[in-house]
Amino acid sequence: MFKYIKVYATSIALVAGLAGCRNVSKNASENSEKRMRTPETENLLSNLKSMPERSVMFGHHDDPLYGIGWEAEEGRSDVKSVCGDYPALMSFDLGHIELGANESLDKVPFQKIRQEIIAQYNRGGAITISWHLNNPLTGGNSWDVSDTTVVASVLPGGVHHEKFIGWLDRVADFMSTLKTADGVKIPILFRPWHEHTGSWFWWGKNLCSPEQYKKLWELTYSRLSEKKADNLLYVYSPGTESNTVEEYLERYPGDSIIDLMGLDCYQLDKEQYIGQMNKALRMLTEAGRIHSKPIAITETGYETIPDPDWWTKVLLPIIKEYPVTYVLVWRNARERENHYYAPYPGQVSATDFVKFRQTPGILFATDVKKIMIYTTKD
Ligand code: BMA
Numbered sequence: 179m180f181k182y183i184k185v186y187a188t189s190i191a192l193v194a195g196l197a198g199c200r201n202v203s204k205n206a207s208e209n210s211e212k213r214m215r216t217p218e219t220e221n222l223l224s225n226l227k228s229m230p231e232r233s234v235m236f237g238h239h240d241d242p243l244y245g246i247g248w249e250a251e252e253g254r255s256d257v258k259s260v261c262g263d264y265p266a267l268m269s270f271d272l273g274h275i276e277l278g279a280n281e282s283l284d285k286v287p288f289q290k291i292r293q294e295i296i297a298q299y300n301r302g303g304a305i306t307i308s309w310h311l312n313n314p315l316t317g318g319n320s321w322d323v324s325d326t327t328v329v330a331s332v333l334p335g336g337v338h339h340e341k342f343i344g345w346l347d348r349v350a351d352f353m354s355t356l357k358t359a360d361g362v363k364i365p366i367l368f369r370p371w372h373e374h375t376g377s378w379f380w381w382g383k384n385l386c387s388p389e390q391y392k393k394l395w396e397l398t399y400s401r402l403s404e405k406k407a408d409n410l411l412y413v414y415s416p417g418t419e420s421n422t423v424e425e426y427l428e429r430y431p432g433d434s435i436i437d438l439m440g441l442d443c444y445q446l447d448k449e450q451y452i453g454q455m456n457k458a459l460r461m462l463t464e465a466g467r468i469h470s471k472p473i474a475i476t477e478t479g480y481e482t483i484p485d486p487d488w489w490t491k492v493l494l495p496i497i498k499e500y501p502v503t504y505v506l507v508w509r510n511a512r513e514r515e516n517h518y519y520a521p522y523p524g525q526v527s528a529t530d531f532v533k534f535r536q537t538p539g540i541l542f543a544t545d546v547k548k549i550m551i552y553t554t555k556d
Contacts, residue, residue, distance in 0.1 A: 213434075214408045218552040219365040222304070223411055223437055225551045226472040226503045233549075234497055235304060235541045236534075237267030237506035238520050239477075242294045243286050244512040246522040250290065256510050256522040257542075261535040264543035267504045268298045273310035273320065275352055276345035283310055283319065285513070288352065295356050299364045302547030306367035306413065306476075306506065311345065313380045314338045320379050329386035333393050343401060350405035365552065369413035369476060370398055373442050374429055376417045383419075388429045395431035415440040415476035418458040423465050438503070439466050440476030448485070448492060459500040472503045479507040479519030483527040489534035498539070 215223070238257050241264065243249065245256035258264050270291045273283035281287045295305050313322040315331045315338060332342035356364040374391055377384035381394060402410060414436045420426040430436065441458050445451035455478075466473040475497065480488050497505050510518035521528040535542055541549075 214403060214406070215411075216363050216365065216408050217554075218362060219409050219411060221552050221554050222365040223472075225549070225555065226411075226438065227470075228555070229472070229501075229503050231501060232498060233539045233541055234502055235266035235504035235546055237269055237304075237306065237504050238265040239269040239506065239509040240271070240284065240286070241265050241268050241510075241520075242297070243270075243290060245510045246512065246518055246525075249512050256518075257520050259523050260521045260525070260528045261532050261542070263535065263545075264298070264301065264303065266541040266543055266546035267304040267306060267506060268294065269306045269308065269506050270295065271308045271310055272349060272352060274312070275309075275348050276311045276314075278348060284509075284511075292352075292355060295364060295366075296358060298543075299356075299358065299552075301543050302550065302552075303543045304367065304504065304546065304551060305364065306369055306504075308372060309349065309368075309370045314342055314345065315380075323377060323380055323382065323385055325380070326385050328380040329390045329394050333390065333397060342397075346398060346401040347405060350402050350407045353402070353407045353410060354405070356409065363409035365409050365411065367413050367438060368402075368410045369415050369440070371395060372415040372476070373417045375419040383429075391429045392431045395435055399431070399435045411437040413438045413440055413474070413476060415442055417441070418443045418454050420458075420461065423461050423468070426461050426465055433469055433471070436469075436471065438474060439469070439471045440474045442477035443475070444478060444508075445480040445488075445492070451480075452492065452496065455496045456499070459496070459502070462502075463500050466501075473501065474503045475505040477506055477508060482516050482518060483521060483525065486526045487530045488527050489530045490537070491530075494534060494537060494540075 241255045241257055245254065248254060255264055271282055271284065274281065275288060282291065298305050310320040312319055313328055315325055315328045316322050318324070330336050331338045333339060353366060356366060358364065371381050371391070371394060373379060374381055374383060376382050381391060399412065412435055414430060416426060418441055439462060441462050443455055443458055462473050485492065507519040510520055510522065521531045534540060
């Protein structure tokens with residue numbers, strides 16, 4: 179079972195004492211060349227590497243922006259309405275920032291996303307960002323897989339390379355605006371090019387070669403670094419198509435770019451989900467150990483959560499077996515019927531979700547505030 183983190187959380191010394199229990203040694207995972215990171219970003223990475231065994235941050239995508247039957251209500255969150263606390267980790271998406279648009283592909287103003295990221299940092303919580311950008315060749319969206327030359331077209335020498343550099347610069351510019359009132363840059367777990375082991379995005383497996391995919395990551399990393407985006411940690415997040423660690427790492431961009439390894443896996447059938455998650459998490463744990471990287475379930479969920487005990491009888495028994503740093507469930511869409519992954523008041527799994535929240539080792543915002551993920555523990 180989880181180590182009882184909440185009682186310990188008041189004693190940083192004790193949490194620091196637990197630091198050694200995760201098998202990710204800080205030194206071994208340091209890359210040869212020193213990465214340009216802010217102190218808070220370095221501290222976040224270090225704390226993710228040494229998170230006490232079996233303590234897991236709960237995360238929700240777009241949590242404070244909208245939910246079932248509401249949007250843009252200051253302070254509101256379906257998760258908080260159900261269990262009294264915000265998620266320890268919040269996820270947001272930058273789709274359409276590349277176009278110079280004012281609002282995301284999910285119709286959320288980027289100013290509002292910025293405001294909620296700052297609020298989440300100020301309450302001590304973690305933030306991750308994905309990027310469902312448009313297709314730079316066809317003008318379609320991320321899911322436009324009509325052409326297999328898109329990745330090639332944005333790499334150096336490609337017809338849209340310059341355009342894509344401009345797209346990356348817009349991402350860098352947004353990341354640089356994520357600052358507190360005192361000017362502290364907010365660390366972000368940046369997760370572009372996700373689920374690339376599938377073929378539903380223009381950067382997917384059947385749309386580009388492993389080499390091209392790795393070059394897409396290298397271009398992303400080098401341009402954002404050149405633009406001084408030193409508040410980013412980079413997250414690698416395939417689906418669960420891989421059957422071996424080697425397959426999981428086939429398109430891995432390398433230790434000098436990636437800071438955290440993840441996986442995306444959704445439930446359709448319960449038994450299949452349990453089997454798939456355990457297989458994938460065994461592989462992910464091994465990959466994280468080999469490369470000395472922290473690991474996470476970067477997307478998961480059971481759409482509309484129709485199983486009243488899903489949280490404590492399906493998800494919890496799985497995640498408590500692996501050293502994942504966080505588990506993220508997807509968004510509670512307000513504009514799409516039955517497209518939600520966290521409960522809202524009265525939802526059939528809401529009571530069980532409260533029990534999940536009360537489980538020692540499952541961290542929400544007030545828990546993660548106590549372990550101060552942005553400060554050094556040395
Ligand atoms: C997908 C769906 C879409 C959404 C996209 C980015 O999984 O939720 O409706 O536009 O993520 O948030």
